[in-house]
Amino acid sequence: MYDTRKPHTGKVLEMIKQTWDTPYCKVEDRFMYPAIKLKGDYWMMDHTDGIGTKGHYHWELRTFRNAALDALAMNLNDLAMCFANPIKLQNHIFLPEDDNDAIFEIIDTLVEECRHRGIAMTGGETSIHNNMNGMDISMTVTGIFRGGRVNKYMSGDVLVGLKSSGLHSNGFTKVHQVLEPITGIVPEFVVPTRIYEIQKIHNSVNMVNHITGGAYTKLLPYAKDVDLHFDFDAPKIFHDLAEHCSSEEMYKTFNCGYGFVLSVPPDKVKYVINETGGCIIGHVEEGSGKIVIKSAFYDNPSNSVIVEYQ
Amino acid sequence: MYDTRKPHTGKVLEMIKQTWDTPYCKVEDRFMYPAIKLKGDYWMMDHTDGIGTKGHYHWELRTFRNAALDALAMNLNDLAMCFANPIKLQNHIFLPEDDNDAIFEIIDTLVEECRHRGIAMTGGETSIHNNMNGMDISMTVTGIFRGGRVNKYMSGDVLVGLKSSGLHSNGFTKVHQVLEPITGIVPEFVVPTRIYEIQKIHNSVNMVNHITGGAYTKLLPYAKDVDLHFDFDAPKIFHDLAEHCSSEEMYKTFNCGYGFVLSVPPDKVKYVINETGGCIIGHVEEGSGKIVIKSAFYDNPSNSVIVEYQ
Numbered sequence: 001m002y003d004t005r006k007p008h009t010g011k012v013l014e015m016i017k018q019t020w021d022t023p024y025c026k027v028e029d030r031f032m033y034p035a036i037k038l039k040g041d042y043w044m045m046d047h048t049d050g051i052g053t054k055g056h057y058h059w060e061l062r063t064f065r066n067a068a069l070d071a072l073a074m075n076l077n078d079l080a081m082c083f084a085n086p087i088k089l090q091n092h093i094f095l096p097e098d099d100n101d102a103i104f105e106i107i108d109t110l111v112e113e114c115r116h117r118g119i120a121m122t123g124g125e126t127s128i129h130n131n132m133n134g135m136d137i138s139m140t141v142t143g144i145f146r147g148g149r150v151n152k153y154m155s156g157d158v159l160v161g162l163k164s165s166g167l168h169s170n171g172f173t174k175v176h177q178v179l180e181p182i183t184g185i186v187p188e189f190v191v192p193t194r195i196y197e198i199q200k201i202h203n204s205v206n207m208v209n210h211i212t213g214g215a216y217t218k219l220l221p222y223a224k225d226v227d228l229h230f231d232f233d234a235p236k237i238f239h240d241l242a243e244h245c246s247s248e249e250m251y252k253t254f255n256c257g258y259g260f261v262l263s264v265p266p267d268k269v270k271y272v273i274n275e276t277g278g279c280i281i282g283h284v285e286e287g288s289g290k291i292v293i294k295s296a297f298y299d300n301p302s303n304s305v306i307v308e309y310q
Numbered sequence: 311m312y313d314t315r316k317p318h319t320g321k322v323l324e325m326i327k328q329t330w331d332t333p334y335c336k337v338e339d340r341f342m343y344p345a346i347k348l349k350g351d352y353w354m355m356d357h358t359d360g361i362g363t364k365g366h367y368h369w370e371l372r373t374f375r376n377a378a379l380d381a382l383a384m385n386l387n388d389l390a391m392c393f394a395n396p397i398k399l400q401n402h403i404f405l406p407e408d409d410n411d412a413i414f415e416i417i418d419t420l421v422e423e424c425r426h427r428g429i430a431m432t433g434g435e436t437s438i439h440n441n442m443n444g445m446d447i448s449m450t451v452t453g454i455f456r457g458g459r460v461n462k463y464m465s466g467d468v469l470v471g472l473k474s475s476g477l478h479s480n481g482f483t484k485v486h487q488v489l490e491p492i493t494g495i496v497p498e499f500v501v502p503t504r505i506y507e508i509q510k511i512h513n514s515v516n517m518v519n520h521i522t523g524g525a526y527t528k529l530l531p532y533a534k535d536v537d538l539h540f541d542f543d544a545p546k547i548f549h550d551l552a553e554h555c556s557s558e559e560m561y562k563t564f565n566c567g568y569g570f571v572l573s574v575p576p577d578k579v580k581y582v583i584n585e586t587g588g589c590i591i592g593h594v595e596e597g598s599g600k601i602v603i604k605s606a607f608y609d610n611p612s613n614s615v616i617v618e619y620q
Contacts, residue, residue, distance in 0.1 A: 016434075019424040019425055035432075048450065049435050050435065090357075103322065107322050111329055118332040118333050119332065120332050123326070123358060124326075127448075134439070136439065138448050140356075140402075144334070173440065
């Protein structure tokens with residue numbers, strides 16, 4: 001969905017709101033993304049995302065299965081954040097040349113994942129862009145949810161992190177600039193984004209955030225009258241990146257080891273950790289909306305980084 | 311939607327059919343594109359398409375309004391072919407660099423068009439692909455229709471054509487190869503695709519085809535026991551292209567002047583022409599599924615071209 005770090009996003013949302021009351025649909029923005037009111041207490045949420053510049057590496061290494069998983073994960077994880085149950089998807093594959101093997105491997109992966117998850121693949125498109133150096137897979141996934149509450153970080157909560165599978169699908173422009181010239185293209189660049197299953201803990205958390213584009217800045221809109229304090233180490237690839245980036249840049253760009261952050265009341269922590277395999281990475285205090293992270297990186301090994309909008 | 315000219319498409323459809331019976335959706339392929347059964351006699355159809363390599367010219371000439379209209383047209387015209395009423399859309403903008411002016415012009419155009427048509431813009435994504443030479447706008451539009459019939463060309467019908475606005479958004483790889491080296495990038499390359507309004511004539515036609523990727527080969531699946539005979543002239547830009555392409559290639563790649571073909575019973579022709587501004591460009595005879603076109607082009611000024619699958 002529209003990247004909330006970008007200055008244009010607020011304006012884009014204001015613009016599209018002009019289309020939200022039609023004879024057929026009523027769209028509301030009371031949740032994290034716009035949703036259409038259905039009958040009773042049900043809502044429908046469409047979500048669109050792709051794999052971005054990571055597609056360059058998938059094309060080079062021909063890791064089409066991982067590319068498909070990345071595109072699916074980028075959408076399903078954002079829908080999971082809203083506890084929306086995905087029911088159908090359309091995909092749009094962009095390739096720099098016609099390549100049936102690539103197309104079949106992508107579709108085969110999506111079919112397998114969608115069958116397993118009860119998602120109907122209703123169609124899609126394949127575009128050959130011979131002016132593109134790499135590939136992308138854009139996807140629009142429709143989710144349904146019931147009720148829907150406004151979530152936020154609560155003072156006194158414990159922050160539980162769910163481990164990421166690596167870089168996921170964010171920050172690859174930076175990876176290309178600083179890491180590839182040193183390491184070349186390595187398998188760590190094409191590990192697929194983990195798809196998180198958090199439906200079970202819906203009623204045991206006050207807030208969940210998918211750490212994606214914008215990384216820890218993504219948490220700011222949901223922490224208005226609290227401060228979030230984090231203290232966790234990061235896997236090796238993030239330390240490698242941190243040799244070329246400031247701590248601040250790291251936590252604004254990369255997941256640094258955790259793909260989901262959950263705000264959990266203290267009495268639910270044990271249950272949530274059991275169900276998700278997560279671990280404690282911080283806590284929530286009364287405050288003024290800061291994200292305070294004890295840096296795991298070389299430039300700043302003992303100090304805290306405050307992640308705020310510029 | 312998946313390009314039916316491509317050998318892989320049949321296989322892709324067979325693959326995705328494995329996902330069509332879920333606890334939430336039942337998808338059927340009795341219409342031109344897969345559709346989800348809703349309550350009563352209603353169906354929902356999702357459609358995804360973009361502007362392809364034409365995006366190169368829109369980026370070069372900064373014709374972002376036209377780019378947005380092209381992406382919208384590619385989807386709305388295919389939905390119109392199924393008489394599906396568009397109700398909501400998600401868009402995914404791909405740019406080679408961050409450019410707020412481009413983004414606002416695209417969104418502004420879409421908001422204006424969607425308000426006018428009662429389509430809710432439920433969200434989208436903007437991706438910056440610095441490895442892309444040009445832009446694209448992918449869109450997923452949801453349409454609703456009632457009933458739904460299986461359409462086909464009927465012997466004795468008159469073929470009415472609705473004029474295109476020029477090249478539309480197809481054949482640009484060829485335009486780039488053969489025309490651009492001679493003319494440079496000219497305004498004709500970025501004229502937006504016409505958006506056709508045909509809902510009113512739903513009950514007065516036996517078949518409608520959107521002449522898009524694959525051009526006149528798109529008609530073949532719907533003309534199994536008839537032959538379609540066409541005789542029409544083409545606008546200048548297609549004559550320019552035909553200096554470098556065979557007639558056969560022309561009618562397989564370009565709309566050659568008409569964006570929609572309607573199969574109309576003789577007693578409805580006057581009404582359909584009045585409502586649509588179309589003109590007679592051919593007729594339907596009993597036959598074996600051939601598309602026979604009297605060529606308008608230099609290589610073949612008096613002969614007929616038979617367009618068939620290779």
